[in-house]
Amino acid sequence: MQAIQHILQPGVFLYLVIGTALGLVVGTLPGLTATMAVAILTPLTFWLDYESGLAVLVGVWNSAIFAGGISAILINIPGTPASIASTFDGYPMVRQGKTGLALGINVLYSAIGGLVGAVVFMIAAFPLARFALAFGPAEYFALGLFGLSMMVAVSGASIIKGLIAGFLGIALSMVGLDPMLATPRFHFGSTQLMAGISFIPMLIGIFGLGEVAYQMITGEVSEEGTTFIASKKIGRMLVRAAEFVRTVPATIIGSLTGVVIGAIPGAGADIASLMGWEFARRASRRKKEFGTGSIEGLASTCAANNSCLGGALTTMMALGIPGDAVTAVLLGSFIMYGVRPGPAMFTERADFVFVVIGLMIMVNLVFLAGGFFFSRFIGGITLLPKPVMWSTIIILSIVGSFALNNRVFDVWVALLGGGLGFVFRKYGFPLGPIILGLILGPMVERNFRTALIISHGSFWIFLTKPISLVLILGTILALIGPTIFRKKKEDIV
């Protein structure tokens, strides 16, 4: 009760709104990440009381993840890595003239996901955190492998081309230092390459610059070959009752996947959103619609990437283990306020815990209220003349890539990604798998080799651990299941 009184103070609420507004800008701009914003703002909140300071940080963090979906939907550039999967269905919806609906789904389901994450954090922090800690190298490897099996799902018409794109993504992720022995690989004498290819500039290039180049040569012709006429209106943003009912299973699956993946240290919102989308696709009766503008697909990924934040807080606050860069920064700010995350915190500083939970709930309600207006305002970008829109994308892609590490090399990576994205689009290679390869390749390699060291070279480690076994079986089932079931059905018929 005291916590509610704390967060409902006008001053705290105002800081929450300021944080949310900043997060919306950060999330929408490609290259600026939630981590960067939270890190920049942490010192600025030193002079505030802890409720106000946390209000700013929690506001920025949550709304940046939600806002990343806006640019993913509108211009096919994920604003943050967490919104990669929003491009799968969000951008096709825009091309179908459903801009408003896609933006509305992003607002509504991000808020639902965020609320689910906060509630799960409130009622199941300890069991969830303990489950997350059961993840060792074998489990991480199996999780990565399971994620890579998504390459088939996001390949569209040509599975072979999808797999080639995915394996090229893995190959690109291998540039730099070997994760186990720090042996330089494929650097060709360049010290810049020795540090590896940054994933975000590559992402910005492939999706942003590549898209601009492709649109320049195709004019108004869509990927399906039909004439694409940009809608002159944003259109309705609210989801109809029937659509809402249809998305319930996908939302539940996406939200729960997000919370669980978020709780696993090192997994992060990008993997959570991809997994949420994939699990929802597998459970759906309309699998074929996924990736072509499915409202279920978009709802599941939006719910997953925001519910993930509740999961990430769970491990950080219950056990004191930050799961990713943002929670590491947040952990630092908690310590700054004189609170040390860990099991004791829930008894000794229960007021602090409830303030965080309250803020997590409040921020979702704030961006639920304001997100529709903000999205509609930003949605106007699709109505701009093409040269203005293309130039906006180009300059934000370049400066965003540079801003990440203050390195010109990252701008070159974005340009390379742009060239790659253009060639891939032109010759019918799907873009989803290359990103999957870039994200999951290092995770699979590092954990596979670490697991083998632990097991003294025995491959049984992957089959004797229950979580790993379930995930590996899930991967096999996902790859060969559809073929077997199709054959059985044909035999019966």
Add this chain to the structure above:
Amino acid sequence: MTDGILGIITIMIGVFLFHQAGQLPAGVLLFALDPGFFPRIIAVTLVALGGILLQQGIKKKVQHTEEPIQKETALRLACVAGLLIAYTLLWGKGFFPLNTFFFLFACHLAMKAKPLLAAISSVVLSVATYYLFTQIFRVRLF
């Protein structure tokens, strides 16, 4: 036939990757696979997938309808690509808003925008980007 060529390119990438991976030193940690192990697996998979794509291209199982790029469009695209490279090469030299204005103005014209629209849009974009990134997000531009 395009798929056939793409298949050959994929095979070539795979072979190159395999060759490069073979030159990596062997591991020194017990039971840890050497640094070239994974790259070799990826290389072999790429060669196999490239082979399948080549075969499909020859048999014409995969039909990919291509829109030919018009000469003028290709020229405009090349122009923008050239401007992008020049802008990146000049990064850090001069004054960001000014460099960005000229770059964007040229891009707009290459994209067939009217000069007045190009000028207004370039001014707004260059100033807004500079202000947003340097003043609000504390990114050091030049």
